[in-house]
Amino acid sequence: MKKMTIFLTVLLLLLGCSKKDEVKAVQTEKTVEIKTEGEGAKVFFTKDISGEGVMRIYEMIADSVRGNVALKTHFGESGNKNYLKADLSKPLVQKLGATYVETNVLYGGKRGKTESHIKLAKDHGFDFAPIDILESEGEKEIPVKGLKHFDKVVIGEHMDRYDTFILFSHFKGHGMAGFGGAIKNVSMGFGTPRGKRAMHARQRPLSDIDKCIKCGLCKEECPENAIEIGDVVVIDPYKCSGCGKCASLCPTDALFIEKQGTEIFMEKLVEYVKGIDENYHMVYINVLANISKSCDCMGSAPAPFTEDIGIVAGTDIVAVEKASLDLVNRATGHEDTFEHVNHISGNRQIEYAAELGLGTENYVLVDIDK
Ligand code: SF4
Ligand code: SF4
Secondary structure, three states, X not given: OHHHHHHHHHHHHHHOOOOOOOOOOOEOOOOOOOOOXXXXXXXXXXXXXXXXXXXXXXXXXXXXXXXXXXXXXXXOOOXXXXXXXXXXXXXXXXXXXXXXXXXXXXXXXHHHOHHHHHHHHHHOOOOOXXXXXXXXXXXXXXXOOOOOOOOEEEEEHHHHHOOEEEEEEEOEEEOOOEEEOHHHHHHHHHEOHHHHHXXXXXXXXXXXXXXXXXXXXXXXXXXXXXXXXXXXXXXXXXXXXXXXXXXXXXXXXXXXXXXXXXXXXXXXXXXXXXXXXXXXXXXXXXXXXXXXXXXXXXXXXXXXXXXXXXXXEEOOHHHHHHHHHHHHHHHHXXXXXXXXXXXXXXXXXXXXXXXXOOOOOOEEEEEOOO
């Protein structure tokens, strides 16, 4: 068994020898054009990142919210400082009598089991409303047709308890998808651990061993204990779930996910959204604050790389994601901010979601502060 592991690891390292393309900074003088009048899906915007700001922007989409409401957020990994704090969604959740909903993660840790996940949420201040871990009493499969990667999506049975899902998403970087916003919050957020494994499958990191400085960050953060650092970094392919955390954190890009793999990963996320969108009613609020290169699943996610921007909301997931990305690009001055900070453009998420008919990239930004 040990011999086999070493063999596979060496194979993995050999496969990983093609170096990651050099990505140059693309700081531009160009201002990103954002349409504020004319035809297009309405996306609302406020600079007010507070409970009050959330309430004001919610009123713009309130007509689309009905029945028993669930609010899907991320309670933050233990140690993470960037996640959306409870006070931001508290007034809205209390007004609607809504339930916080989540799913357990693929890997271990406190968010891997229902009881410890709920305890972590409460420790992080989400202690004023019910919390429902959607697959805690089982999961269900929903068939999907005509897609490239999946013929079904796997979600929690408790999804059927709710009439409207408010996707309350933190828009920030992500080590395998470039950025994580509403699309990621729906797909990984509603997929059960089995569904998450299907989305992550075969997306394992490659390595450029010459770049490794043996800092140990990857080993420290790996949730599957799949990394050993000796003369070279060794990843056990039997243990690795393909979560991408190590590649996202590696300070020298010695570990990376190849471009083709990240695009397939993004397409899988979008296909999960498609399956869920066909069966459940959702609206979207994206918060553009504490924007780090890494997601909130990382205890040691780096500090934000840009200023806080505001909150966007709408009923069209593609329009909301595109507006969020444009606003980040406008704030940083980069044509593609997440390619710059993560070496991964997240644009495929938006393109493929539009291709699958989930919404439109043609939006009009309505500033509700004016
Ligand atoms: S995080 Fe990167 S540089 Fe540090 S030990 Fe791991 S592979 Fe090497
Ligand atoms: S992708 Fe990296 S961090 Fe994630 S399980 Fe595999 S080796 Fe560990």
